[in-house]
Amino acid sequence: MPETSDVLGLARLQFAFTISAHIIFPAISIGLANYLAVLEALWLRTGKPVYRQLFFFWSKIFAVGFGMGVVSGVVMSYEFGANWAGFSRVAGSVNGPLLTYEVLTAFFLEAGFLGIMLFGWQRVGARLHFLATLLVAVGTLFSAFWILASNSWMQTPQGFHIVDGRVVPLDWLKIVFNPSFPFRLVHMSLAAFLVAATIVAGCAAWHLLNGRSGAGVTRSFSMAVGMILVAAPIQMIAGDMHGLNTLEHQPAKIAAIEGLWETEKGGTSLNLVGWPDMREERTRYAISVPHLGSLILTHTWSGEIRGLKEFAPEDRPDSTIVFWSFRVMVGMGLLMALLGVLGLALRWRNRLYDTRWYQRFALAMGPSGLIALLAGWITTEVGRQPWVVYGVLRTADAVSPLSAQQVGTSLLIFIIVYFLVFGTGAYYMLKLMAKGPDVGEPVADPPGDRGGSIVPFDRRPLSRAADPIDE
Amino acid sequence: MTIDLPTIWAGIIGLGVFLYVLLDGFDLGIGLLFPFFDREGEREVMLNTVAPVWDGNETWLVFGGACLYGVFPLAYSTLLPAVYLPVIGMLCGLIFRGVAFEIRPKARRTQNLWDLAFILGSGAATFCQGVILGTLLQGIRVVDGRFAGEPFGWVAPFPVFCGLGLLVTYATLGCGWLVMKTDGELQRRMRLLLKPSSVALLAIIGSVSLWTVLGQPAVAHRWFAGHNFIYFAPVPLLVLACVIGIFRSGDRGHEARAFILMEAIIFLGYSGLLISIFPNIVPPSLSIWAAAAPRSSQIFVLVGVVIILPIILGYTVLSYWVFRGKVRHGEGYH
Numbered sequence: 067m068p069e070t071s072d073v074l075g076l077a078r079l080q081f082a083f084t085i086s087a088h089i090i091f092p093a094i095s096i097g098l099a100n101y102l103a104v105l106e107a108l109w110l111r112t113g114k115p116v117y118r119q120l121f122f123f124w125s126k127i128f129a130v131g132f133g134m135g136v137v138s139g140v141v142m143s144y145e146f147g148a149n150w151a152g153f154s155r156v157a158g159s160v161n162g163p164l165l166t167y168e169v170l171t172a173f174f175l176e177a178g179f180l181g182i183m184l185f186g187w188q189r190v191g192a193r194l195h196f197l198a199t200l201l202v203a204v205g206t207l208f209s210a211f212w213i214l215a216s217n218s219w220m221q222t223p224q225g226f227h228i229v230d231g232r233v234v235p236l237d238w239l240k241i242v243f244n245p246s247f248p249f250r251l252v253h254m255s256l257a258a259f260l261v262a263a264t265i266v267a268g269c270a271a272w273h274l275l276n277g278r279s280g281a282g283v284t285r286s287f288s289m290a291v292g293m294i295l296v297a298a299p300i301q302m303i304a305g306d307m308h309g310l311n312t313l314e315h316q317p318a319k320i321a322a323i324e325g326l327w328e329t330e331k332g333g334t335s336l337n338l339v340g341w342p343d344m345r346e347e348r349t350r351y352a353i354s355v356p357h358l359g360s361l362i363l364t365h366t367w368s369g370e371i372r373g374l375k376e377f378a379p380e381d382r383p384d385s386t387i388v389f390w391s392f393r394v395m396v397g398m399g400l401l402m403a404l405l406g407v408l409g410l411a412l413r414w415r416n417r418l419y420d421t422r423w424y425q426r427f428a429l430a431m432g433p434s435g436l437i438a439l440l441a442g443w444i445t446t447e448v449g450r451q452p453w454v455v456y457g458v459l460r461t462a463d464a465v466s467p468l469s470a471q472q473v474g475t476s477l478l479i480f481i482i483v484y485f486l487v488f489g490t491g492a493y494y495m496l497k498l499m500a501k502g503p504d505v506g507e508p509v510a511d512p513p514g515d516r517g518g519s520i521v522p523f524d525r526r527p528l529s530r531a532a533d534p535i536d537e
Numbered sequence: 538m539t540i541d542l543p544t545i546w547a548g549i550i551g552l553g554v555f556l557y558v559l560l561d562g563f564d565l566g567i568g569l570l571f572p573f574f575d576r577e578g579e580r581e582v583m584l585n586t587v588a589p590v591w592d593g594n595e596t597w598l599v600f601g602g603a604c605l606y607g608v609f610p611l612a613y614s615t616l617l618p619a620v621y622l623p624v625i626g627m628l629c630g631l632i633f634r635g636v637a638f639e640i641r642p643k644a645r646r647t648q649n650l651w652d653l654a655f656i657l658g659s660g661a662a663t664f665c666q667g668v669i670l671g672t673l674l675q676g677i678r679v680v681d682g683r684f685a686g687e688p689f690g691w692v693a694p695f696p697v698f699c700g701l702g703l704l705v706t707y708a709t710l711g712c713g714w715l716v717m718k719t720d721g722e723l724q725r726r727m728r729l730l731l732k733p734s735s736v737a738l739l740a741i742i743g744s745v746s747l748w749t750v751l752g753q754p755a756v757a758h759r760w761f762a763g764h765n766f767i768y769f770a771p772v773p774l775l776v777l778a779c780v781i782g783i784f785r786s787g788d789r790g791h792e793a794r795a796f797i798l799m800e801a802i803i804f805l806g807y808s809g810l811l812i813s814i815f816p817n818i819v820p821p822s823l824s825i826w827a828a829a830a831p832r833s834s835q836i837f838v839l840v841g842v843v844i845i846l847p848i849i850l851g852y853t854v855l856s857y858w859v860f861r862g863k864v865r866h867g868e869g870y871h
């Protein structure tokens with residue numbers, strides 16, 4: 067059936083599009099929620115108004131991002147059934163419960179602590195409010211916990227057996243804490259922190275470049291580049307460990323990432339750049355460094371890495387894509403580390419807030435966290451192909467019995483709707499950022515709001531920001 | 538006797554879906570009534586009556602969907618491809634509507650545009666839900682645990698009629714809600730709509746019932762075999778009683794009565810549907826036992842639901858209690 071491959075391609079494109087649009091918002095939410103918890107802790111500790119000011123400023127942007135993340139996430143969960151019926155049928159017994167737990171976690175958060183955090187400033191005591199903020203921050207990580215458990219199980223499945231072609235869970239601890247899960251959780255959490263840090267740094271840099279150097283701008287700039295200085299190198303170590311884990315469990319993915327076709331004896335070289343050609347089974351225009359591959363991937367001088375040719379052609383992931391998506395991610399990481407180190411040097415010489423080239427660099431790096439995040443996810447997801455559950459279920463067998471017209475139509479609808487809706491949301495977030503943390507806004511909720519009602523906890527996140535969107 | 542997990546789960550998911558229809562029905566209905574009410578401040582008041590609760594209402598849809606996926610993966614993976622485009626339409630409608638809800642109060646120049654998004658989003662979501670329901674009732678062909686029907690099986694008179702019927706149903710609920718939550722001129726105009734819309738609601742419930750009974754021998758058998766109809770007769774009779782009650786709720790006073798009776802009709806209609814299809818989850822052939830995930834999956838999710846569900850229920854009740862009473866122009870919530 068020639069049409070099956072069209073449906074598969076369109077369904078994969080649709081998943082890639084909707085999940086890429088989605089992951090941007092939760093990543094921002096996780097990063098900013100933790101930043102907000104730090105800001106509030108600092109405010110409680112030092113009593114300096116700048117921290118409270120920053121808390122209010124970023125909580126509005128967090129709220130819009132959170133709302134967008136919830137809305138775009140609903141689509142994802144229904145897509146599993148609609149486009150990937152084979153996946154739901156075979157592996158729904160594992161992935162369904164994990165996603166249900168994510169929904170329950172998110173409910174729990176929304177039901178209580180989010181409202182107190184966003185709207186309860188005047189209605190509950192400082193300690194209770196801080197507790198709510200802290201629980202929201204932990205809660206966003208808990209949401210990530212379930213989603214990553216589900217994804218990691220698809221990468222490195224264990225704790226189940228197969229009965230009548232369907233997965234039957236045996237040991238939920240083994241399922242949740244599967245081999246790649248701890249590495250992915252750490253790597254993704256740090257990525258979310260870096261997403262927030264690069265955005266905060268970029269926002270502050272933009273205001274500095276425009277001559278606004280109030281306390282909120284300089285404080286957030288200093289905090290963000292400081293965070294990048296610490297987190298970027300830790301992320302490299304975490305990524306390295308994740309890579310070793312992948313080499314053990316998904317060697318074909320590593321071979322594709324490195325554009326490595328032959329299993330080299332006595333030490334593997336590393337292709338710095340090149341163009342992996344899946345048809346000719348070689349990497350063209352390669353510039354490679356001897357032994358560097360072994361050094362990075364096995365931490366030895368002559369460790370052996372299996373090349374792509376050791377895997378049957380139908381079991382190979384697309385090396386052209388993951389070779390480059392991986393290098394984009396690593397490149398962004400190196401640039402972030404540079405941003406952090408330069409910031410330290412400038413701080414040393416007391417020039418952090420008045421070095422324009424550095425501010426331009428920080429502004430340009432604003433989206434780098436998100437770019438690295440997307441590139442990393444593309445690497446790990448495309449690298450898992452042609453499997454949807456590694457070694458258990460092929461992606462081609464997971465797709466729903468649909469026609470190409472149906473999937474093409476829905477893809478088109480999603481593209482239009484997403485650009486309209488999430489484009490508006492992203493525009494609004496940027497507009498809020500453009501106002502700057504030092505522009506006077508009443509720090510507390512307006513008095514008389516809701517006629518003195520005492521329940522603070524059920525307002526929707528998006529209503530936290532009251533600024534007009536089209537003026 | 539061992540505890541039958543799939544039955545418990547069917548109850549939990551049935552409750553979730555019922556609460557969704559009960560709660561999100563009237564707030565989608567407000568979007569359907571929107572085009573007909575455009576005097577000074579009316580739209581703000583209409584929005585403000587549901588502003589504190591609308592997103593909580595929608596969480597029941599997510600809850601129902603997530604549990605269905607986790608516990609009845611075969612139902613999930615056969616139903617969704619069968620109603621593929623309606624599901625996409627419903628999701629996009631809900632996205633538009635939700636974002637319009639939040640952005641409208643922040644918009645000045647573009648407010649009309651967001652109103653339009655709110656109206657179309659509510660309409661699309663409602664119509665698509667009706668089509669999904671109609672397709673399910675009409676029956677979905679499942680072979681070897683896979684959807685094996687026509688991709689456009691939902692483009693048929695019955696599902697489309699259910700889509701139109703749900704538009705009327707939700708608009709009626711919205712009307713009853715607004716009679717309860719508003720006063721003055723807006724309330725007077727809503728009251729005028731009460732009687733015609735409840736007659737229309739009755740006609741739709743009657744048509745859907747007849748259509749399924751006449752069209753599907755299995756449904757007719759369930760209702761009329763042996764003494765069954767004696768047991769099930771209270772359902773249609775109570776529906777009639779509710780409609781009479783709405784007619785007698787008068788021109789003043791009893792402001793909550795019409796709305797409560799409407800929700801009672803929804804409950805009865807929903808019970809009728811369950812009577813028609815149980816124990817199938819995807820009629821005509823997929824039962825809750827055949828569709829269920831392995832036992833360990835069901836138990837694993839049940840632990841979380843038993844802890845979280847009471848909290849969500851409590852929070853829902855509390856927020857409705859806090860926001861009881863009338864909403865008037867100028868008493869903004871936003």
